[in-house]
Amino acid sequence: MSRRWGIRLLWLLVPVSAAVLAVGISSIVLLSIDASPVDAFRSMVRYGTQGNSFASMINRAVPLFVAGLAVAIGFKMNLFNIGVEGQYRIATLLAAAAGAAITLPAPLHIAFIMLVGMAVGAAWASIAAVLKVKRGVHEVVSTIMLNSIATGLGAYLLANYLRKPAVGSELLIATPPIAPSGRLGPITQIGGEDLRSFLLIAIALGVGVFVLIWRTRFGYDLRASGINPDAARVSGVDPNAMVIRTMLISGAIAGLIGMSDLFGFFHAYTLDFPTGLGFDGIAVALVGLNHPVGIALAALVFGWVDRAAQILDLEGIPKEVIVITKGVIILSVVIAYEIVRRLVQSAEVKAAAEATRRLEEEKEAVPA
């Protein structure tokens, strides 16, 4: 028993070493530009623990969390959906346009917009899935290409078909605004900052993903395909069907990444919509070790760092230092994870050998 706990404690090394390295390297970077790391961290903590920072952290974390879930589902079966970025962009654009085109009673309107987003995200992801299953095109290559195609296609659709007619000299390129029935007010305000209510939907989504992956037959097949594809195939799992289904689910979740901002802030798709969330989602999924709870924690950490860094500019320190911090966190987590995985593996092998040896000894002891 104690040995198993010892092995589990090894996993703690991953976040700890990442945190130590991130703080260490950020400090070196800060020192290199003659800034005091202690002062910087102190003011970040002071600013980051205010009430409005709390709300802001969560608002920033929610899209990251959803993006992390979308990526993690693929990762669970060794499917690299690098295309979350493109799926998210094209889905948000079309969902915003569809939501603005009609008016429905409030809950239906929200559900309709979310459904459109999920359907578009899934459809865009299905291209990569079909190419992989039918033509053997690896999903990393196809989703990278599809990301760029989504950017170009989205810009084309927005500029030519989905754009709100310009009023006067207004230059904003955006879809028409969604009617109030298709918006979500804040749950509450903390320190003057809205706490957006999409948080609740995101939490439900996280629970749903957990149940799907760890408590259903489908999730079992999915994890089995990831850990040992050959064994899964032999036990009757159709790998092609798994690829298609997983990719569709991943794309559908990717279609929801922009919803928090859409319902709670922008109410239309504009060129100001955050980009790069799909790639941040990869980072969050990696740091969160592909588990919903881990992803939530990672998203909160990233959200907090983003928010708390805003103060640095006032201290005369370029806040861009945190992008390096985040990069270091990602790299050190993946490296530490790989090292610990090997350690755990060899520890488990040793434990199994030990157990077998004891069994053999007992067997020999019985006749005597």
Add this chain to the structure above:
Amino acid sequence: MSWGGLDTAGITAPPAQARRLDTRRILLLLGCVVVLLSVVRIVTDTAGLTSSGTYGAALRLAVPILLAALGGIYAERTGVANIGLEGMMILGTWFGAWGGWQFGAWWGVVLGITGGATGALIHAIATVSFGVNQIVSGVAINILAAGVARFLSVVAFTGQGGGATQSPQVTSELPRFTMPFLAGGDLFGWRSPDVLGWLERRRWFLVSDVSAMFRGFTLELSILTVMTLTLVPLTYLFLWRTRLGLRMRSAGENPWAAESLGVRVYTMKYVGVLISGGLAGMAGAFLVLEAAGIYREGQTGGRGFIGLAAMIFGNWRPTGAAAAAGLFGYADALNLRSPEAVHALVLFVAISLLALGGYYAYRRRVVGASIALALGALAAVWFGVTETVPREFIFITPYVATLLVLAVASQRLRMPTYDGVTFRKGEQIS
């Protein structure tokens, strides 16, 4: 498990050798393309389609793509997938600009290469030494590189005539070279006649178009362009005709067999990845020093990824990658210089597809023939009913083309067998 092309490709026999493109076929095909372009130029009356300016721009736009593609070849031939090319190119732009601004253009090139190689070193340490998944590490490097460039810009450029997203103007320039007699370059201070330019201005069928092409390739050449073009045959000779090249490729084809024969697989992979990053960094330096004269955030515009596409398109070979990069560069150049020429290009595509359909029909390949003919007819209709082609469509052309090639011809592509697979010394194939 391989990460591009067919999963089943590889260990078994290489794909059908029956109709491989040998030199004669390539030349024949190229000749057809040149004639057809000339015809389309005259029919649609768009000089921009084959002007020397267009060809020159195509070459300039193709260089960074080609460098990235060559970089991809070096890494992937040693079995390391390099999604981080984009990030390494970003580092190349930043360090290229900083070096060019501080010490002069040549230092910009050197530092750009060094910057890209630094990113590659991280990739190599993570993937080769620690066995981290190569895609994961590449994504992380792209994120990290963007952050580093942003941070360094704030530190180095703010208040110096630049800012968080751009550098001061890099005034130092690299030497340029114009071929004497052909394109009117100087010869010992004497200005030679511009023979090709004279021919181009005559607007004769075929003659002028070919002259324009050669003039575009010999006029105002950047020294970096010349270096990049020589890298294509050099890469081939190095990887396929030297001992080190063979060892590097063996690390990508079968690292376990290579290890058993005494090849230092880790070292080979390090070398491949470092060269890869250096070339991506050089692409970044080229963008700064030759294309823009300044570092701007987002300047790479996904060219690292297009380079990856060109590498796949070119079947992980330098000549193929050069052809793909040239194609993508040409499409870019048309888009940049004359939108009406892009429209004329649709007619070119339509005729090509119809000809391909006819060829397939002649060889009794019903499915191929009907698809090609249908697409050709579609393109012809598109050309007939529209006046212009949206810019966004040209932007996505390389990506769509790559997806189509992968979807249609993935059986013919032959990637390194153990590309993208983590190799651990002493462990057997997982």
